Amino acid sequence: MLKMYGSARSRAIRTLWMAMELNIPYEHLDYNPRSPETRTPEFLALNPNGSVPVIDDDGFVLSESMAINMYLAKKHGALYPADAKGEALMWQWSLWETDRLDRQVVNYVNHSSALPEAQRNKAVADASWAEIVPAMNTLNGVLAKTQWLAGSSFTVADLNVASALYRGLSMDLSQWPAVKEWLERCWARPAGKKARAMRE
Numbered sequence: 001m002l003k004m005y006g007s008a009r010s011r012a013i014r015t016l017w018m019a020m021e022l023n024i025p026y027e028h029l030d031y032n033p034r035s036p037e038t039r040t041p042e043f044l045a046l047n048p049n050g051s052v053p054v055i056d057d058d059g060f061v062l063s064e065s066m067a068i069n070m071y072l073a074k075k076h077g078a079l080y081p082a083d084a085k086g087e088a089l090m091w092q093w094s095l096w097e098t099d100r101l102d103r104q105v106v107n108y109v110n111h112s113s114a115l116p117e118a119q120r121n122k123a124v125a126d127a128s129w130a131e132i133v134p135a136m137n138t139l140n141g142v143l144a145k146t147q148w149l150a151g152s153s154f155t156v157a158d159l160n161v162a163s164a165l166y167r168g169l170s171m172d173l174s175q176w177p178a179v180k181e182w183l184e185r186c187w188a189r190p191a192g193k194k195a196r197a198m199r200e
């Protein structure tokens with residue numbers, strides 16, 4: 001059976017959401033980031049980075065949340081873009097999010113609200129925000145013209161970017177109304193709601 005390592009309070013929320021979209025059976029190993037379970041020789045053999053998520057699909061081991069979701073969608077023949085252009089857009093948006101928004105959003109939310117006040121660093125929050133603004137402007141411009149990122153329906157491209165923007169749900173997105181509407185639409189899916197409930 002598919003084993004999914006990683007707590008829903010980590011980037012594993014992305015892969016848990018995908019498994020629930022696909023309605024596939026899986027065993028959840030609810031490991032927290034940096035926990036002792038992720039520092040054992042057994043875990044480091046699965047993922048030498050020591051990070052979550054990682055999956056073990058009957059002996060096929062894969063890390064990186066975006067890659068895991070693309071693999072699962074392709075393997076199970078659902079939410080995978082229908083043609084080469086949609087597939088390329090899925091790669092484009094998944095890689096773009098990882099580059100332009102992933103760590104930036106986590107750092108911004110941590111250092112502006114999530115961490116205890118004494119641990120917050122305003123310079124980190126400000127530097128992150130300076131990167132978030134142009135990226136959100138880009139995403140908003142695209143989503144003002146199209147409902148979905150890779151074709152005419154919800155695909156793994158939307159799942160990857162929306163799930164990575166989980167913390168965007170707690171940010172003021174009013175200056176990016178198309179992003180806000182799309183993000184809420186994605187997370188309102190039954191599997192999105194279930195993934196969120198695992199975390200909150």
Ligand SMILES: N[C@@H](CCC(=O)N[C@@H](CS)C(=O)NCC(=O)O)C(=O)O
Binds near residue numbers: 051064066
């Ligand atoms: N690019 C990776 C990032 C994975 C990652 O950084 N995971 C964090 C938790 S959200 C982690 O396990 N950090 C602890 C560590 O790296 O030791 C992905 O998207 O899967």
